[in-house]
Amino acid sequence: MARITASVYTSHVPAIGAAIDLGKTQEDYWKPLFAGYDFSKQWMKDNKPDVIFLVYNDHATAFSLDLIPTFAIGTAAEYQPADEGWGPRPVPKVIGHPELASHIAQSVIQQDFDLTIVNKMEVDHGLTVPLSLMCGQPEAWPCPVIPFAVNVVQYPVPSGQRCYNLGKAIRKAVESFDEDLNVHIWGTGGMSHQLQGARAGLINREWDNAWLDKLINDPEAAAATPHIDYVREAGSEGIELVMWLIARGAMADVAGGPAPKLAHRFYHVPASNTAVGHVILENS
Ligand code: DHB
Ligand code: FE
Numbered sequence: 001m002a003r004i005t006a007s008v009y010t011s012h013v014p015a016i017g018a019a020i021d022l023g024k025t026q027e028d029y030w031k032p033l034f035a036g037y038d039f040s041k042q043w044m045k046d047n048k049p050d051v052i053f054l055v056y057n058d059h060a061t062a063f064s065l066d067l068i069p070t071f072a073i074g075t076a077a078e079y080q081p082a083d084e085g086w087g088p089r090p091v092p093k094v095i096g097h098p099e100l101a102s103h104i105a106q107s108v109i110q111q112d113f114d115l116t117i118v119n120k121m122e123v124d125h126g127l128t129v130p131l132s133l134m135c136g137q138p139e140a141w142p143c144p145v146i147p148f149a150v151n152v153v154q155y156p157v158p159s160g161q162r163c164y165n166l167g168k169a170i171r172k173a174v175e176s177f178d179e180d181l182n183v184h185i186w187g188t189g190g191m192s193h194q195l196q197g198a199r200a201g202l203i204n205r206e207w208d209n210a211w212l213d214k215l216i217n218d219p220e221a222a223a224a225t226p227h228i229d230y231v232r233e234a235g236s237e238g239i240e241l242v243m244w245l246i247a248r249g250a251m252a253d254v255a256g257g258p259a260p261k262l263a264h265r266f267y268h269v270p271a272s273n274t275a276v277g278h279v280i281l282e283n284s
Contacts, residue, residue, distance in 0.1 A: 002100065002174045002181035006047060007247040007260070008040075009187045009215070009279040012056065012129040015272040017089055020132050036266035036278060037133050043263060043280060044134050044142065049184040051097050052145045053104075053170065054127055055246045056188045057152045059084075061124035068154050069116035071166065073108075074147035075101040082122035091128050091137075097144040100177055104146070107173035113166050123147055130188045133278075152189065152240050157227070160242045164223035167249020174250070187247030189240025191267075192233070193274040202235040203275045209267060211241065212277055216262055219248045237274075252283040260284070 016033070019025055025034045061082045063069060079094040105115055127147055135142055151157055158166075167185075174183050191211075194202040211234075214222040223245050230239045253259045260281040268276045 002177040002179060002183055004171055004174055004183050004185055004250050004252075004283065005049070006184045006263075006280065006282045007187065007251055008134065008184060009244045009247060009277065010130045010133055011190055011271070011274055011276040011278070012126050012188050013271045013274045013276070014084065014125045014129070017125050017129045017132055020137065021090055033268050033271050033276060036268055036276070039264050040134050040278065040280060041136050047282075049143055050181040051100055051143055051183045053148060053174070053183055053185045054130065054145050054188065055148045055150060055186060055243045056126035056130065057240060057243060058149045059124055059126060060153060062121040063149070065154060068151050069149070070151045070158055071113065072116040072118050072149040073101055073105050074118050074121060074149070075105060076119050076121070079121060079123045079147060081128050082124045084124055089125070089128055091132060092140045094123055094127070094131075094141060094147065095144045097146050100174075100181065101146045103177050104170060104173040107176055108166070108169045111169040111172065113169055118147075118149070121147075126188065130186060148246070150243050150246070152242060157239055158242060159227055160225050160230075160245045161223050163242045164219065164245040164249040167246040168254055170246065171250040171255060185247045185250045187244035189243050190234070190238060191241060191275040191277040192235050193237045194235030195237055195273055197236065199235060201273055203269050204233050204235070205267075205269060205275065207233040208275050208277060212265065212267070212279065215244060215248055216265070216279060216281065219245070219251075219254060222248065251281060258284050
């Protein structure tokens with residue numbers, strides 16, 4: 001049986017990827033941010049998964065405004081890093097896990113969540129920056145990755161509650177896969193940020209940290225956060241946080257198991273226009 005043993009939560013910001021790729025991580029501006037991930041890079045080595053189920057959002061890169069799936073699961077054998085305007089990032093290609101991904105698609109669709117099946121796509125900073133933050137600059141990513149893209153760019157976007165419930169269905173799907181696999185689930189994006197309009201540059205440290213407390217200790221309350229609260233309190237792009245609830249909904253305590261262990265928590269302001277949050281939870 002495959003098992004979800006841990007969940008990882010982290011922001012993504014294109015400038016973080018550029019700082020890594022251009023060798024700027026030890027510059028004064030970036031050093032405190034990357035220091036927050038030193039623990040995490042070691043933790044990845046000590047707790048190497050067989051597969052990462054990586055919940056992220058595409059930023060009109062693979063999916064243009066022509067076609068906007070709410071939830072899309074990558075079933076391909078591999079994914080190339082996308083060119084977002086400055087050429088593709090110099091990072092390894094992402095190796096998929098078509099067998100587990102197809103199984104999850106079958107199971108989750110039968111649990112009444114409509115997923116779009118993606119057999120070919122490129123992955124943007126939403127997926128590659130979290131991998132870089134957690135794994136550094138390896139020749140190859142440490143394991144196969146199943147990309148799971150959520151629409152948080154073009155309205156209407158899914159509610160936090162629906163994302164949380166979807167996480168529960170993903171957990172059941174993983175646990176009904178025959179092979180013994182150690183699976184990590186990642187929720188990425190957020191925390192507070194707004195990239196455009198009158199409130200561009202908005203950061204809300206207090207709200208972010210209160211939401212992190214709920215995510216860790218009272219996920220039902222985090223899941224009940226109304227859509228308007230994200231936008232009002234965490235800015236228009238703060239809505240990316242609903243993706244963290246998919247990972248949280250897949251943890252054991254949500255299905256009646258023991259509370260997860262908090263392995264790491266980090267918060268840093270700012271990285272570009274974004275408040276960076278990062279949490280690692282382990283199932284016991
Ligand atoms: C920034 C943050 C994002 O989440 C994103 O997708 C693009 C840019 C930023 O802070 O610059
Ligand atoms: Fe983003």
